[in-house]
Amino acid sequence: MNLKKTLYRLLIYLILTILAAATIVPFVIMFLGAFREHTDIILRGPLALPQIWDLKNFKTAILDFNFDLYTLNTLIITAPTVLISLFFATMASYALSFMKMVFQKTFTLLTTVVGVMIAAEFIMIPLYHLLNTMGLVNTYWAAIFPQVAMSTAFATLIIRSFFQGLPKELVDSGLVDGASSWQILWHILVPLAKPAIITSGALTTVWTWNSYIIPLVMLPDQNKAPLPLGLVLFQGEHTANIPLTMAGTTITALPMLIFYFFFQRHIIKGLSQGAVD
Numbered sequence: 001m002n003l004k005k006t007l008y009r010l011l012i013y014l015i016l017t018i019l020a021a022a023t024i025v026p027f028v029i030m031f032l033g034a035f036r037e038h039t040d041i042i043l044r045g046p047l048a049l050p051q052i053w054d055l056k057n058f059k060t061a062i063l064d065f066n067f068d069l070y071t072l073n074t075l076i077i078t079a080p081t082v083l084i085s086l087f088f089a090t091m092a093s094y095a096l097s098f099m100k101m102v103f104q105k106t107f108t109l110l111t112t113v114v115g116v117m118i119a120a121e122f123i124m125i126p127l128y129h130l131l132n133t134m135g136l137v138n139t140y141w142a143a144i145f146p147q148v149a150m151s152t153a154f155a156t157l158i159i160r161s162f163f164q165g166l167p168k169e170l171v172d173s174g175l176v177d178g179a180s181s182w183q184i185l186w187h188i189l190v191p192l193a194k195p196a197i198i199t200s201g202a203l204t205t206v207w208t209w210n211s212y213i214i215p216l217v218m219l220p221d222q223n224k225a226p227l228p229l230g231l232v233l234f235q236g237e238h239t240a241n242i243p244l245t246m247a248g249t250t251i252t253a254l255p256m257l258i259f260y261f262f263f264q265r266h267i268i269k270g271l272s273q274g275a276v277d
Contacts, residue, residue: 089155115153
């Protein structure tokens with residue numbers, strides 16, 4: 001019996017090791033390739049260490065091919081999206097969890113689950129016409145507002161799940177003591193819901209940073225392109241230059257890899273607490 005358990009665990013570990021390697025190896029190739037020469041990659045293979053750790057490819061990508069501008073554009077789009085979506089999602093979660101309303105379950109389903117299920121590609125044409133009518137196409141807001149709408153639905157799903165696990169007496173006692181709904185939300189509930197809020201903010205940051213289809217349609221001006229769109233434009237011109245392409249890919253992916261590394265504990269904690277509650 002013990003032998004079967006041992007073999008079963010070894011099989012599980014082997015499968016997990018293979019999956020981990022399949023996930024990590026492309027990032028290793030990307031990072032190493034950014035420091036190498038094109039001929040060196042061809043001659044010695046993609047996994048060989050650089051002979052000289054030179055930042056030349058990164059300097060070229062940033063200074064000559066606008067990756068500094070793409071990074072700034074991404075920050076301009078990502079920061080407001082995360083803040084606005086968390087603000088609205090927190091208020092919506094409070095209303096859907098602690099306030100009584102007509103057809104509450106139906107309204108909750110429409111504002112959260114359906115909002116998460118609808119893909120951006122499905123609503124892109126009417127969304128473009130709407131934003132164009134408002135005069136927002138080719139502005140940063142054209143990339144921010146749609147992302148806020150979709151991120152708010154997902155964040156509401158997580159934060160509301162956390163709120164529903166809290167005792168109703170917290171709100172009732174606050175109302176008895178004379179606190180307003182606004183005070184109860186921001187002074188009592190939000191401090192308790194930090195894991196869920198951090199989780200929502202972290203996932204929204206990653207998704208917005210990596211967003212491609214919305215900026216592609218809404219931002220025809222290349223000077224407003226975020227990193228994922230800028231990387232595609234760059235690759236179209238320099239596909240044959242492998243090290244330069246690797247450098248541009250590293251600039252695009254590395255910030256979110258570092259971000260996720262530091263926030264993975266909060267993300268796992270927030271998602272698991274929401275699932276348990």
